[in-house]
Amino acid sequence: MREWWRDAVIYQIYPRSFQDDSGNGVGDLAGITRRLPHVADLGADCIWLSPIFASPQKDMGYDVSDYKAVDPLFGTLEDFDALIARAHELGLKVIVDQVLSHTSDQHPWFKESRQSRDNDKADWYVWADPLPDGSPPTNWHSHFGGPAWEFDPSRGQYYQHNFLTSQPDLNFHNPLVVEAALDTCKFWLERGLDGFRLDTVNYYFHDKKLRSNPAAQAAPQVMATDLYGMQDNIYNKNQPENLAFLEQLRTLTDQYDDIMMVGEVGDMGSRAIKLMGQYTQGTDRLHMAYSFAMLGPDFSADHFRSCIEGFQQGAPEGHPKWSFSNHDVPRHVTRWGEHAVDDDSMARFACAMIMSFEGTIGIYQGEELGQLETEMEFDELTDPPAIRFWPKVKGRDGCRTPMVWEHDQPNAGFSTGKPWLPVKEPQIANSVDLQTGDDSSILHFYRDTIAFRKATPALRHGTTKFIDLPEPLLAFHRRADDEVLACVFNLSKDEHNLTLQGDATLTGRHNATLDGKTLTLPGNGFAYLAHDGTLKIKTK
Known part of the structure; x- marks a missing residue:
C-alpha cells in the first residue's frame, strides 16, 4: 500500500500568523483549529505547524525551553489535542516542527549545564576551552552573524551556537541527550501526532575533534553581512554520526502507524542532494527530505531541471519534497518578480509548475492567495538578523505577516488586537473572502490544480x-x-x-x-x- 505522504500536499502554518482567537495579536491553536476547513477545502493532505513549544520566543519558537509544553502564547495541551482531533475529522494529517539540534538558553538543561563542569548536565551541550590566546576553539560561524561560540564565565568555557547566542547546541555525542531527544518525540506521538518536520536535520552532531573549517572555494553569502558561506562547513554539521541517530528516530516512529518524518537539510548544491540521498536511503532513516534548492532567487529551466535530475541521480532511493516558499525566505511571487508578466501570472505559473513535480509538495500559508512579500519598516521588525544588520538584511518578517481572511474586518480578520506584525493593504487585497466567490481567483486556481494533480496518477506518482x-x-x-x-x-x-x-x-x-x-x-x-x-x- 502506498504511504499517504508520498504524493501529499503539505500546507505549512506559521502559528503566530494564521489566526488569533485570543485577541492578543498573536495567532494561536484555537484560531488554527477554527480555520482548518480552509486548508481542507484547498485539497491539502497535511498541515505542518512551525514550533508551538514553550519558548522565550527570541527566534520565534525555534528556541525551545520545554519540549513537552505548548507555549502559553498559543494555548494549552488541551488546545493541541483539540486541533489534532479536528484535523483528523477533516482528513488532515498533522506534523510539527521538532527543533532538536539546539535549545533555548532558558531550558532547564542548559541552566544546569552552565553552572559547573561536573554537574549531571555538564556534557549535554557543546562546551570547549578557549585557545591559549582566549579566542574561540574553532573558526566556525553562526548563521546569525559572528562566531558560533559564546564565552560563559560560569564555566570559563565557550559553548557552541549555530544560530543566536541564546540557542546553545546540544551535544548529541552524549547518549543521554539522544535518549532525551527521542523521549520528546515519543511524547508528541503519543498525543496522536502524525510526524515531524525536523529542523536543521544535518546539524545534530559536530566534529568531536573540533577542527576548524577550511575556506570555501567560492563564497556564496546567504545574507549580505553573513560570513557563514565563506567557509566550507564540513566540521560544524553533516557529520556521519547523524545517520545512526536518524535510524534511532525511525525505529521509534515505526512503532506507530502512518508516521512521516521530513528533514530540512540546511546546505546548498550537490552536497545537499547527497545528504538528502543518504538521509532517506532505504527504510530505516527519514521518509523524505528537502533542501533550499528551490527557495532561492534562481529561476531558470536549467535550475529546476538540475534540482530534480540531481535528486534522481544522487538519491535514487530517496523521496523529495519540493517547495517554493516558507517562513525563512521571501515569498516567491515577489522573489521571482523580475521574470513575471505580473504578480497574478507568476502565482498561477508557480502553482502549475510545482504541482507537476514528482514527489511531495509543500505550500506555505498565503501562497494559495498569491500573497506578496510585505515591505517592512525598521520599527516594525522582530527578526533578529534584520534588526542587527538592517538595512542590508531585510530579514524574514516580510514573509511572516498575518493571513488575510476578511478584507473589511480589523486586521483583515486575523486579530481584534494589534497584530505582532502589520497587516498591510497590498496583502489585504488578496484576502480569502475576496477570492472565495471568484472562480477566476488564484485561490480557485490552487484548488483546481491540486484536485487535478490528485485525480491524475501520472502527476501523483x-x-x-x-x-x-x-x-x-x-x-x-x-x-x-x-x-x-x-x-x-x-x-x-x-x-x-x-x-x-x-x-x-x-x-x-x-x-x-x-x-x-x-x-x-x-x-x-x-x-x-x-x-x-x-x-x-x-x-x-
Whole structure:
C-alpha cells in the first residue's frame, strides 16, 4: 500500500500568523483549529505547524525551553489535542516542527549545564576551552552573524551556537541527550501526532575533534553581512554520526502507524542532494527530505531541471519534497518578480509548475492567495538578523505577516488586537473572502490544480523524463502505467511557440493554446498535454 505522504500536499502554518482567537495579536491553536476547513477545502493532505513549544520566543519558537509544553502564547495541551482531533475529522494529517539540534538558553538543561563542569548536565551541550590566546576553539560561524561560540564565565568555557547566542547546541555525542531527544518525540506521538518536520536535520552532531573549517572555494553569502558561506562547513554539521541517530528516530516512529518524518537539510548544491540521498536511503532513516534548492532567487529551466535530475541521480532511493516558499525566505511571487508578466501570472505559473513535480509538495500559508512579500519598516521588525544588520538584511518578517481572511474586518480578520506584525493593504487585497466567490481567483486556481494533480496518477506518482528544450522552456513527461502527460512551462515574459510531433490534447488548468500542431505559450505560460507516449515537442 502506498504511504499517504508520498504524493501529499503539505500546507505549512506559521502559528503566530494564521489566526488569533485570543485577541492578543498573536495567532494561536484555537484560531488554527477554527480555520482548518480552509486548508481542507484547498485539497491539502497535511498541515505542518512551525514550533508551538514553550519558548522565550527570541527566534520565534525555534528556541525551545520545554519540549513537552505548548507555549502559553498559543494555548494549552488541551488546545493541541483539540486541533489534532479536528484535523483528523477533516482528513488532515498533522506534523510539527521538532527543533532538536539546539535549545533555548532558558531550558532547564542548559541552566544546569552552565553552572559547573561536573554537574549531571555538564556534557549535554557543546562546551570547549578557549585557545591559549582566549579566542574561540574553532573558526566556525553562526548563521546569525559572528562566531558560533559564546564565552560563559560560569564555566570559563565557550559553548557552541549555530544560530543566536541564546540557542546553545546540544551535544548529541552524549547518549543521554539522544535518549532525551527521542523521549520528546515519543511524547508528541503519543498525543496522536502524525510526524515531524525536523529542523536543521544535518546539524545534530559536530566534529568531536573540533577542527576548524577550511575556506570555501567560492563564497556564496546567504545574507549580505553573513560570513557563514565563506567557509566550507564540513566540521560544524553533516557529520556521519547523524545517520545512526536518524535510524534511532525511525525505529521509534515505526512503532506507530502512518508516521512521516521530513528533514530540512540546511546546505546548498550537490552536497545537499547527497545528504538528502543518504538521509532517506532505504527504510530505516527519514521518509523524505528537502533542501533550499528551490527557495532561492534562481529561476531558470536549467535550475529546476538540475534540482530534480540531481535528486534522481544522487538519491535514487530517496523521496523529495519540493517547495517554493516558507517562513525563512521571501515569498516567491515577489522573489521571482523580475521574470513575471505580473504578480497574478507568476502565482498561477508557480502553482502549475510545482504541482507537476514528482514527489511531495509543500505550500506555505498565503501562497494559495498569491500573497506578496510585505515591505517592512525598521520599527516594525522582530527578526533578529534584520534588526542587527538592517538595512542590508531585510530579514524574514516580510514573509511572516498575518493571513488575510476578511478584507473589511480589523486586521483583515486575523486579530481584534494589534497584530505582532502589520497587516498591510497590498496583502489585504488578496484576502480569502475576496477570492472565495471568484472562480477566476488564484485561490480557485490552487484548488483546481491540486484536485487535478490528485485525480491524475501520472502527476501523483508517475516517473519523470525531461524533454530537451532551450531556455526559457522547461518540459518533461510524467508517466504512470498507460497514462502520460507532457508538462510544458515558459519561464519568461515573452510568448513562445512549440511544434508538436504526435497527437495531444490540452488538459487541466492552463493558459496555452493548441492550434493544430502548434502550442503557443504566452509569457509565464503553462500547459499539460495528454498523449499516448509518443509525443515529441520541438521549438519552431
